Amino acid sequence: MKLLVIGSGMMGSAAAFDMARTAQVSSVTLADSDAKRVREVAARVNRITGDKKVRAVALDASDEKAATKLMQGHSAALSAVPYFLNLGLARAAVEARCHFADLGGNNTVVRQELALSNKAEKRGVRAGAGLRTLPGHGFDPGWRVGAAAGRARRRSAALCRRPA
Numbered sequence: 001m002k003l004l005v006i007g008s009g010m011m012g013s014a015a016a017f018d019m020a021r022t023a024q025v026s027s028v029t030l031a032d033s034d035a036k037r038v039r040e041v042a043a044r045v046n047r048i049t050g051d052k053k054v055r056a057v058a059l060d061a062s063d064e065k066a067a068t069k070l071m072q073g074h075s076a077a078l079s080a081v082p083y084f085l086n087l088g089l090a091r092a093a094v095e096a097r098c099h100f101a102d103l104g105g106n107n108t109v110v111r112q113e114l115a116l117s118n119k120a121e122k123r124g125v126r127a128g129a130g131l132r133t134l135p136g137h138g139f140d141p142g143w144r145v146g147a148a149a150g151r152a153r154r155r156s157a158a159l160c161r162r163p164a
Contacts, residue, residue, distance in 0.1 A: 001025050004070065004077040004098070006061055006089060008032035008041040011103060012080030017045045020053040031059035031070060061085045064092045071096035079103065087112050094120045 001024055005016045008030050016030045030045070032038035035058040042056035059070055061081045067089055071077050076099035079089045083105025090113040093100035104110060 001075045002027050002029070002073060004029045004031065004074040005080060006031045006059065006067070006077060007080035008034070008038040008056075009080060012078075013041045013045065015078050015080060016041070016054055017048065020045055020049045020051060025053065028054045029057055029070070029074065030054055031057045031061075033058065033060050061089060064088045064095075067092035068095045071098035071100075074098050076100065083109050090116055094123055094125055097123050097125055099125055 003019050003025055005012045005019070005028060008016070009032075012030065012032070016028050019025050019028045028045075030038055030042050032041075035056075038056040038058065042054040045054045046052050057070065059066060061067060061079075062085055071093055074096075077089070077093055079086050079100070079102035081089070083102075086102040086105070087109050089102065090100055092098075094116055102113075
């Protein structure tokens with residue numbers, strides 16, 4: 001399974017690390033607008049895991065067309081960027097037929113993402129619980145990075161199967 005993490009900050013790097021440690025994951029693409037940082041984070045994760053599953057890619061997360069192109073070929077994407085970028089990334093995921101989860105941050109954006117559910121369903125994008133994307137997973141300030149990353153990895157493993 002090929003996974004994509006958008007954002008190489010603390011939460012994104014923790015998610016990429018957790019995903020890279022998972023046997024079912026063949027590769028993790030880590031994307032960020034800061035090309036130097038994303039390369040450093042990918043190299044650090046690869047060094048720590050003793051594997052070369054993580055590759056770095058420069059991406060402007062506000063560029064829906066570029067995000068759509070990058071999401072194609074990935075089983076699922078996790079957004080670990082500021083909440084105001086999540087709606088565009090959710091639209092890109094639906095277009096790319098890539099399962100999608102984000103860490104939330106704003107109720108209005110989450111409602112807008114949920115409005116994409118019917119279109120996502122028609123395109124075969126699934127994320128569970130009747131929803132076709134998983135927005136808002138970072139709302140609770142008590143969530144720990146490890147819990148979010150672990151849940152994302154487990155959801156990705158369980159939910160990334162494309163419908164027949």
